[in-house]
Amino acid sequence: MIDLNQMGAAAKTAAKQLAGLSTAAKDQALDAIATALEANVEALLAANAADLAGAAASPAKFRDRLRLTPARIADMAAGVRAVAALPDPTAVTEAGWRNHAGLWIEPRRVPLGVIGIIYEARPNVTVDAAALTLKSGNAVILRGGKEALHSNQALAAVIQAALAATGVDAAAVQLVADPSHALANEMMHLNRYIDVLIPRGGAKLIQTVVQTATVPVIETGAGNCHVYVDATADLEMATRIVVNAKVQRPSVCNAAEKLLVHAAVAEQAVPALAAALTAHGVELRGDARACALVPSLHPATAEDWDTEYNDLIMAVKVVDSLDDAITHINAHNTQHSESIVTNDYAASEQFLQQIDAACVYVNASTRFTDGNEFGFGAEIGISTQKLHARGPMGLAQLTTIKYAIRGDGQIREA
Incomplete structure (x- = not known):
């Protein structure tokens, strides 16, 4: 029987230790985790094989996200070492100032405390989350999906053993080994112990957490992303960008799901873009104007404009102006x-100013929305909300501010 209150209390205790650890101590623990992952490849693959057996009837793209290989485990270890090499946000002293009363006011970055993460099939999230929370001085309680339960348990055991070997409280990284909805719901209400909850997965999971949790939530992930081809666009550049944004990895949240084309160039651009996309196996759905230009397109429904496909499917719409494109995107995007x-x-400036999104690009693929691509080294997720953090969440976004104020006897008179 899993006792979340007991796990939460242990995480709080571990968080206090982590907040006081030096950067060198945290980096030593991270290196131990990376080494332990490399030393336990066979055990990790065996655990993953049990998960894959249970997912035999699932779609190929799902099994691929679930699968561990020696190369992927090596990448996990390399990723942990990359996090260790990043600057420690809690070791940075920000600029202070002296106020009118002579008080020295200094903002300091401090950990959030205990982070809860509810996520789905990809077992690499277990390692990424452990590394990022440890480096930023936070304890973490992980609740993965049932599909990756054996893999996540094996990874958590390896991580906890490595932490204990370096003198770090193993409760700094804990896994909820019961993937039931009841435990997930209880975790969403563990306000006494969890400081912030981060959901990672599909739109349904994210909205369930956002709408159910009483613990503060950082909303992440769902990506109904658009590429708009303007009247002055270079068609060759547009084709490269659209194909990359849709095809390179269609199952991820920064893949493009919708294509908008200005009416002034639609007669040439829509057939050319459609040909390039279908050559890569993309199923295209279009509005009436797009279908008139390319009769092989499937008619799009109202539901299509709000759907994140995570697949080789894309909906195409012809718009009369930049204003129309911006209005449509803001009405349907995530x-x-x-x-x-x-x-x-x-x-480009109007688009940058008026589009409501965490990341807005000019002449580039949406696939760059990623912590590594932004130079953060890694990410805990892509925040699509506006408070505390927005966009790729790296180490700095897993901290908050504490003000340290020094005086020499000042009192406030009024």
Whole structure:
């Protein structure tokens, strides 16, 4: 029987230790985790094989996200070492100032405390989350999906053994080994111990956590992303960007799901873009104007414009103006990543200013919304909300501010 209150209390205790650890001590623990992953490849693969056997009837893209290989485990270890090499946000002293009363006020970055993460099939999230929370001085309680239970248990055991071997409280990284909805619901209400909850997965999971939790939530992930081809776009550039944004890895949240094309170039651009996409196996759905230009397109439904496919499917719409494109995107997007292809500087600036999303691109693929690509080294997720953190969440976004104020006897008179 899993006692979440007991896990929470242990995490609180571990968080206090972590907050006081030096950067060198945290980096030593991270290196021990990486080494332990490399030393336990066979055990990890055996655990993963049990999960894959249980997912035999699942779609190929799902099994691929679930699968561990020696190369993927090596990548996990390399990722942990990359996090160790990053600057420690809690070791940075930010600029202070002296106020009118002579008080020295200094903002300091401190850990959030205990982070809860509820996530789905990808077992690499277990390692990424452990590394990022440890480096930023936070304890973490992980609740993965039932599909990856054996893999996550094996990974958590390896991580905890490595932590204990370096003198770090093993409760700094804990896994809820019961993937039931009841335990997940209880975790969403563990306000006494969990300081912030981060859901990672599909739109349904994220919305369930956002709507159910009483613990503060950082909303992440769902990506109904658009590429808009403007009237002045270079068609060759637009084709490269659209194909990359849709095809390179269609199952992830920063893949493009929708294509908007300005009516002034639609007659040439829609058939050319459709041909390039279908050559890569993309199923295209279009509005009436797009279907008139390319009769092989399937008619899009109203539901299509709000759907994150995570697959080789894309919906195409012809718009009359930049304003129409912006209005449509803001009405249907998930505030994740949006891109314009244009040679008009004024149009690019209007798009950047008026699109409501965490990441807005000019002449580039949406696939760059990623902690590594942004130079953060790694990420805990892509925040699509506006409070505390937005966009790829690296180490700094897993901390908050504490003000340290020094005086020499000041009192406030009024």
